[in-house]
Amino acid sequence: MDSIKLKIIKIITSIFFGVGILAMYLYVCISKHDPYNALSFACVGAAFILSLIFINKSPKKILITIALGVNVIADYFLVLMPSEENKLIGLCIFLVVQFAYFIYTVFLPKNPGVKVTWIAIRALLCLLVGLIVPRFITLGTIEMLGLIYIVNSFVTLVNLLCYIKFEWLTFIGFLLFFICDIFVGLTNGGADLIGITGKFLELFYQYDFAFFFYIPGIFTIALSSVWEIKNWWK
Numbered sequence: 648m649d650s651i652k653l654k655i656i657k658i659i660t661s662i663f664f665g666v667g668i669l670a671m672y673l674y675v676c677i678s679k680h681d682p683y684n685a686l687s688f689a690c691v692g693a694a695f696i697l698s699l700i701f702i703n704k705s706p707k708k709i710l711i712t713i714a715l716g717v718n719v720i721a722d723y724f725l726v727l728m729p730s731e732e733n734k735l736i737g738l739c740i741f742l743v744v745q746f747a748y749f750i751y752t753v754f755l756p757k758n759p760g761v762k763v764t765w766i767a768i769r770a771l772l773c774l775l776v777g778l779i780v781p782r783f784i785t786l787g788t789i790e791m792l793g794l795i796y797i798v799n800s801f802v803t804l805v806n807l808l809c810y811i812k813f814e815w816l817t818f819i820g821f822l823l824f825f826i827c828d829i830f831v832g833l834t835n836g837g838a839d840l841i842g843i844t845g846k847f848l849e850l851f852y853q854y855d856f857a858f859f860f861y862i863p864g865i866f867t868i869a870l871s872s873v874w875e876i877k878n879w880w881k
Contacts, residue, residue: 649875657701657873664697665866672862688719688726690862694869695719701873707754711817711872714747718865738792745799748821752806755814769802793832800825817871823864830857 649657671686671693695715702712717740725737749769756762776798780786786794804825807818834857 660697660700661870661873664693664869668693668862668866676859685727687858687862688722691715691722691726691865692719694865697866698869698872705875707751708872710747710751710754711868714744714751715865715869715872717744717747735789735792738789738796742792742796742799745796745803748803749799752803755806755810765802765806769799772798772802797828797832800828814871816874817868820864820867820869820871823860823867825864827857827860827864830855830860 668690671690675684675686695712695718698708698712698715702709721737721740721744723737724733724740752765753762756765773795776794777791780794781791800821804818804821807814807821811818834855
């Protein structure tokens with residue numbers, strides 16, 4: 648358990664980082680500038696620093712900090728150095744982020760059999776996606792990796808939901824992160840693949856919905872590594 652002094656420090660630090668990230672986030676939204684800029688990158692970096700400041704010996708919390716750190720590296724290529732080549736590099740790095748969250752979920756069940764079941768489900772879904780989807784849709788390397796990424800992200804989200812009693816803060820953050828990924832996929836060719844057209848499609852390109860969910864999700868995930876909140880309904 649945290650001491651009273653440590654709790655106060657955590658509260659003050661969380662508020663300080665939260666206000667700073669919120670200010671940068673709102674500025675990007677209100678200014679109508681391209682959301683993928685230095686301030687967006689600064690928000691992700693600040694979330695990582697917040698998690699790093701209070702890193703502890705818990706393997707799960709360390710994994711979140713690692714995931715956020717790798718997230719920063721991925722965003723360097725996708726946000727600060729955008730190009731077709733860097734898009735592939737950034738996506739590959741994001742797969743490492745997803746792997747860190749996968750390891751995180753392995754710690755959730757105490758029963759070894761349940762652990763193996765979740766791993767098998769994840770592996771089976773990735774295998775099915777890799778073998779079946781290309782038979783019906785022609786996908787490039789980036790699209791294929793993106794599909795594998797989103798499948799892993801979905802399994803992680805469902806896994807966190809099953810343990811929401813103790814993982815509710817992580818779940819909320821990851822849910823926002825997952826919604827962001829959905830919008831990223833839709834605005835990068837996914838909408839055309841599933842046949843979305845008309846005004847609904849125009850909205851995807853007029854507003855960057857992915858960004859709206861991304862920064863709040865990253866910050867909430869960082870908070871989940873700072874705070875150990877259990878039995879929230881009691």
